[in-house]
Amino acid sequence: xxxxxxxxxxxxxxxxxxxxxxxxxxxxxxxxxxxxxxxxxxxxxxxxxxxxxxxxxxxxxxxxxxxxxxxxxxxxxxxxxxxxxxxxxxxxxxxxxxxxxxxxxxxxxxxxxxxxxxxxxxxxxxxxxxxxxxxxxxxxxxxxxxxxxxxxxxxxxxxxxxxxxxxxxxxxxxxxxxxxxxxxxxxxxxxxxxxxxxxxxxxxxxxxxxxxxxxxxxxxxxxxxxxxxxxxxxxxxxxxxxxxxxxxxxxxxx
Amino acid sequence: xxxxxxxxxxxxxxxxxxxxxxxxxxxxxxxxxxxxxxxxxxxxxxxxxxxxxxxxxxxxxxxxxxxxxxxxxxxxxxxxxxxxxxxxxxxxxxxxxxxxxxxxxxxxxxxxxxxxxxxxxxxxxxxxxxxxxxxxxxxxxxxxxxxxxxxxxxxxxxxxxxxxxxxxxxxxxxxxxxxxxxxxxxxxxxxxxxxxxxxxxxxxxxxxxxxxxxxxxxxxxxxxxxxxxxxxxxxxxxxxxxxxxxxxxxxxxxxxxxxxxxxxxxxxxxxxxxxxxxxxxxxxxxxxxxxxxxxxxxxxxxxxxxxxxxxxxxxxxxxxxxxxxxxxxxxxxxxxxxxxxxxxxxxxxxxxxxxxxxxxxxxxxxxxxxxxxxxxxxxxxxxxxxxxxxxxxxxx
Numbered sequence: 250x251x252x253x254x255x256x257x258x259x260x261x262x263x264x265x266x267x268x269x270x271x272x273x274x275x276x277x278x279x280x281x282x283x284x285x286x287x288x289x290x291x292x293x294x295x296x297x298x299x300x301x302x303x304x305x306x307x308x309x310x311x312x313x314x315x316x317x318x319x320x321x322x323x324x325x326x327x328x329x330x331x332x333x334x335x336x337x338x339x340x341x342x343x344x345x346x347x348x349x350x351x352x353x354x355x356x357x358x359x360x361x362x363x364x365x366x367x368x369x370x371x372x373x374x375x376x377x378x379x380x381x382x383x384x385x386x387x388x389x390x391x392x393x394x395x396x397x398x399x400x401x402x403x404x405x406x407x408x409x410x411x412x413x414x415x416x417x418x419x420x421x422x423x424x425x426x427x428x429x430x431x432x433x434x435x436x437x438x439x440x441x442x443x444x445x446x447x448x449x450x451x452x453x454x455x456x457x458x459x460x461x462x463x464x465x466x467x468x469x470x471x472x473x474x475x476x477x478x479x480x481x482x483x484x485x486x487x488x489x490x491x492x493x494x495x496x497x498x499x500x501x502x503x
Numbered sequence: 504x505x506x507x508x509x510x511x512x513x514x515x516x517x518x519x520x521x522x523x524x525x526x527x528x529x530x531x532x533x534x535x536x537x538x539x540x541x542x543x544x545x546x547x548x549x550x551x552x553x554x555x556x557x558x559x560x561x562x563x564x565x566x567x568x569x570x571x572x573x574x575x576x577x578x579x580x581x582x583x584x585x586x587x588x589x590x591x592x593x594x595x596x597x598x599x600x601x602x603x604x605x606x607x608x609x610x611x612x613x614x615x616x617x618x619x620x621x622x623x624x625x626x627x628x629x630x631x632x633x634x635x636x637x638x639x640x641x642x643x644x645x646x647x648x649x650x651x652x653x654x655x656x657x658x659x660x661x662x663x664x665x666x667x668x669x670x671x672x673x674x675x676x677x678x679x680x681x682x683x684x685x686x687x688x689x690x691x692x693x694x695x696x697x698x699x700x701x702x703x704x705x706x707x708x709x710x711x712x713x714x715x716x717x718x719x720x721x722x723x724x725x726x727x728x729x730x731x732x733x734x735x736x737x738x739x740x741x742x743x744x745x746x747x748x749x750x751x752x753x754x755x756x757x758x759x760x761x762x763x764x765x766x767x768x769x770x771x772x773x774x775x776x777x778x779x780x781x782x783x784x785x786x787x788x789x790x791x792x793x794x795x796x797x798x799x800x801x802x803x804x805x806x807x808x809x810x811x812x813x814x815x816x817x818x819x820x821x822x823x824x825x826x827x828x829x830x831x832x833x834x835x836x837x838x839x840x841x842x843x844x845x846x847x848x849x850x851x852x853x854x855x856x857x858x859x860x861x862x863x864x865x866x867x868x869x870x871x872x873x874x875x876x877x878x879x880x881x882x883x884x885x886x887x888x889x890x891x892x893x894x895x896x897x898x899x
Binding site (some may be wrong): 290303304305314327328329331332337339342343344345346347348352353357360361376409462484 | 845851853854864865867870874
């Protein structure tokens with residue numbers, strides 16, 4: 250069973266000619282089939298955790314370890330991490346002019362699967378996955394994220410999640426900027442992947458709203474660069490009622 | 504009414520829109536001497552003239568100062584034409600030479616004053632070719648001056664592919680004469696060896712209701728400096744000027760364009776895109792569009808985009824639009840130079856795509872839209888393959 254283990258992770262970023270520590274010792278274990286929600290106020294470091302795991306060059310790892318099934322993730326390049334089974338659904342997916350969605354998806358699937366998918370089954374696979382996400386077939390011929398609405402960008406991220414079948418999926422604020430209909434469609438997509446039992450999900454969010462659609466097994470409160478509290482789904486209810494205030498104060502005085 | 508757009512990104516992009524009276528046209532007077540067929544009418548440039556200020560004169564191997572002497576077997580030219588096309592080699596006195604335009608700088612005039620024989624390719628009126636005319640210009644290591652004329656009679660349609668390969672020091676003029684209603688697509692590929700120097704003026708005269716499409720593709724050479732110029736012989740003409748260049752370490756690739764809207768109700772669309780990589784890679788793009796006072800109903804747009812893949816490369820991009828009448832359909836220009844976007848690279852790599860493959864996707868994507876407009880399938884394929892080759896060389 251695939252396991253992502255994060256131990257005492259410290260991460261810094263260069264900003265305004267100064268080095269700032271964002272992650273201050275994160276410990277977390279995500280197993281295949283589990284869903285973990287990471288919740289926290291703005292600026293707590295949630296997205297830094299997501300991008301650091303994916304290997305974004307902006308972030309420097311200064312301490313700790315990350316392993317996927319015992320393999321050192323931090324030693325891997327960005328593309329190696331993806332091929333090892335890590336997937337990051339991004340909060341702000343990037344436009345890639347001149348590269349069509351269909352070309353992008355096929356190139357990506359070829360890289361992750363280690364061989365080019367057979368054309369006939371591939372076309373069917375993509376078509377069905379797009380239908381499930383209520384995406385128009387013409388979408389495949391558009392350029393990656395170019396001119397996409399917020400909802401289209403997120404559907405496109407979840408489409409990739411469904412096609413690439415990672416071991417561990419990190420969803421970085423996938424719910425932000427979505428109306429209720431789009432949120433439902435996107436959540437259903439995530440749930441289909443979860444129901445296979447083959448993916449560990451790390452759901453990063455600011456709001457409890459998405460947890461009505463995607464039920465986590467574990468909820469972690471992220472504050473001041475580390476996990477401040479962990480619990481079951483009931484912790485989300487507490488946050489819904491009380492907000493992050495207690496953790497922000499606690500973080501500031503710590 | 505005129506609308507214009509200018510998006511300078513990067514410090515070497517500059518643009519101007521001028522509304523000028525006919526008398527003080529800056530596009531027409533930016534040349535340091537008036538057009539002439541005689542090289543003696545042009546002083547030897549010193550490099551500070553408007554038209555030479557971006558060009559490394561010392562690398563022109565004497566083309567600009569009269570010291571480049573033609574050698575016997577400088578360049579071999581072979582023309583392959585389908586049935587119905589006339590291909591002739593003619594002397595300097597042939598009346599069909601020089602009708603599409605007059606040399607506007609010293610090297611073009613040097614070429615016109617120095618060539619010994621010219622190639623004249625004629626497609627008779629109403630002849631519609633299904634196969635391209637292929638012109639192969641192969642440098643044999645020498646110095647040469649050339650002149651080529653491609654003439655289409657009324658309602659004739661043709662595609663001409665001109666390939667430049669090998670090593671040479673070449674200065675040339677190319678004339679395109681389009682009869683009324685004719686359709687000509689010309690693809691000029693500069694795939695020279697590393698040391699080649701190629702300077703040429705392309706003159707097109709577009710007949711009434713005729714369509715001219717020029718595709719300039721520059722990959723190789725030490726210095727390539729091309730000057731496509733278009734004017735119209737009657738109303739209703741259309742010109743599309745497309746360009747694609749891949750400027751490598753140490754290369755100087757300069758494309759200067761002029762579209763002279765001298766007739767009413769004509770269209771022009773200019774799109775040049777370039778990628779640069781390596782130290783001292785230098786691309787220059789000058790896009791001059793002049794809408795003369797009588798050219799009512801003009802519709803024109805010009806655009807230059809550059810993708811800088813590595814540090815050390817330099818782009819100078821200067822669009823100029825000069826409008827002498829407000830009675831037009833539209834006029835605009837845009838120029839942008841951007842760096843390779845690391846966020847795009849991260850996004851693609853985060854989907855398992857290796858770095859080299861990700862760069863390839865982005866650069867192919869950058870050129871793809873333009874390549875698709877060429878409309879000659881085997882050329883499109885070849886260009887994409889060539890782009891891959893250029894990228895591979897950069898990784899190696």
